[in-house]
Amino acid sequence: MNWHAWAAVAVFAGTYALIISERVHRVAAAMGGAALMLLVGATDGKAAFYSERSGIDWNVIFLLMGMMMIVGVLKRTGLFEYLAIWSVRRARAQPFRVMVMLVVITATASALLDNVTTVLLVAPVTLLICERLALPVAPFLIAEVFASNIGGIATLVGDPPNIIIGSRAGLTFNDFLVHLAPLAVILVLVLIGLARIMFRTAFTHDAERAAEVLALDGREAIRDPRMLAQGLTVLGLVIAGFVLHPVIGFEPSIVALLGAGLLVAVSSAETGEVLAEVEWPTLAFFAGLFVMIGGLIETGVVTHVSDALADAVGDRELGGSLLMLGASGVLSGVIDNIPYVATMAPVTADLVHHLGGAGDHVMWWALAAGADLGGNATAIGASANVVVLGIAERARHPIGFWQFTRYGLVVTAATIGVSALYLWLRYFALA
Template structure:
């Protein structure tokens, strides 16, 4: 390794250590890491800016603004009460219902959008029942990343893979979609034994939920109608944005702009509703990871992964699956996927059947995001929402649940791929 590579790795490890130990706020750690890379001339300012994924940043800001306006209509409280009444106030049934809703929405919406919609609902209903929302939010983080793996548009790595490999929406449903169903069944069983059996709600609180009138939670009927219409349009926009050749950030920012114009809310209050510390955290982290991309560290790691297989496709499939999962637990999965795609295309050119490798990369990169609190955008965003409502989710607490669940999902994926392509 040359000097620049060593510096990029050291800065990355120091930033990760600061985040894991929580000695320094994660936003400060990420931004400081980015600044150090520029000061050490590992990256120029232009290079650093180039590694910031403005599409992700745009989606984050756009949907945070959008949700901040919609929230004032009372829609989330309405849906939360309605869902709780369908579950008859049973905490496990509510958790399971929200898991299914989150996974299903994440298959068609951006994961961040999904958790921004479902998170406030969860906090509202657990508050009514007097329950700690953290277990509910943890299950939703996992469900959002698992659900997003199922389709072409559910997660950015899938969009990249589908584009480069010429894979369709149906291809993803028939391959990663099947694996996701199996994983969701296993994960829900784990959640039942982990949380479901232990949650108890007093009968009077369950009865109180059943007596609630969800219609009374509507604060602004006009805004509610506008919100429902706009949510439908946002869903359509995200489903078809790749076909229309429009970036997802444009859909998000356009939706936010329209809601700000027609919602007639206090703009300053809405802007303050954006999790700006989360935005800065992602910005800094993109630059820190970019340092390793720029110096060739990630490319070297990818090449090593391919070299150790000796041309065995099944072994390579398993290594790509587990390697991408472990990398994606700590690194942003987009640079890793961007590095692996040319390597797989090169093997295809050499005559190797690489069909299994695409699905290994997709499952590993998307499901790997569940490994740690910084593994995916949804993790960071929902943990930020939880902290804002007085229920912080620490890195260590998430790790105790997320990492074992990630290992379970990758183990199931391994068996599925071996049976599917053996």
């Protein structure tokens, strides 16, 4: 590697250390790291702003912005209060039952939507539930993030890396459903078991608070039925647009922006108030992170790591698949899984070709599972993680890097281990 590559590694490692230390706000660290990447020549303005391979992923930025605006309108209708009361009543106000319900809902929704959209919709409900029942916010939000990343592996549209893999490998929605949905169901059960142990101190039942919530009528929480009907109609159209993306050809970001614009236009919500609901610091953090990762891509660091992984795999399909799973899990906990998978996809295609076609696609499933599940490892390992941390901070319930990561490492290790067993049993031992 040349000096630009080493400089890029130094900048990325230094920025990551600042984020971990929490002495510098993560947004300031990411923006400063992006500026240094430009100053040392690891990337440039053209690559940072216009390159699909190594620049800011504007699809992610505008998808987040559009969905945040839609959520901002829906918050004004009382919908989330209604859903909070409904959820608590269904779970009989038992904290662990509430968490199980939220985990299952989040995982299921993340298989049909992208995981960022899911947590944007579920997090406000969670905040209200925790407030009503006097429960700590962090364990519930963290568990939902884990569920969103796990649920995302189940389908082609569940997580952006899956779309990249599907396109490169010629895999369909049904292929993902048949091969990875069973794994997702198993991992959700594993997560529920882990959550019962990891967050056991959070399940304190306050009988008085519970009785107050159970006595509420959720319908009284709806403040603006007309705006609610408009918001749900637009949200339904946006979700349909996401699902029909392969047919209509519109990127999810375009669908979200069109939906946000339509909702602001037809509803009585003030534009300025809706824009105030957008998590601008979170969007700035993503922009800085994309520029830093772009510097690693532009200087060849990511390619160098990918080639080393390919050399280690050789012609051993079982060992290679498990190595792909583990390495992807580790690397996706450090760098965003979208550019990682975009870089690894051609390498994986070469490996599959070298292994004689690998008709069961096990190498691709290993890449998808590792990249999606590895995002749970750290607080900045996946887009959903960053979004939820931003929501928690804005609600004055900040979640620290290590507060998230100490649980994330446990969940990632467990889910990657179970995934390795699943791949071995399904594609080798029982094939």
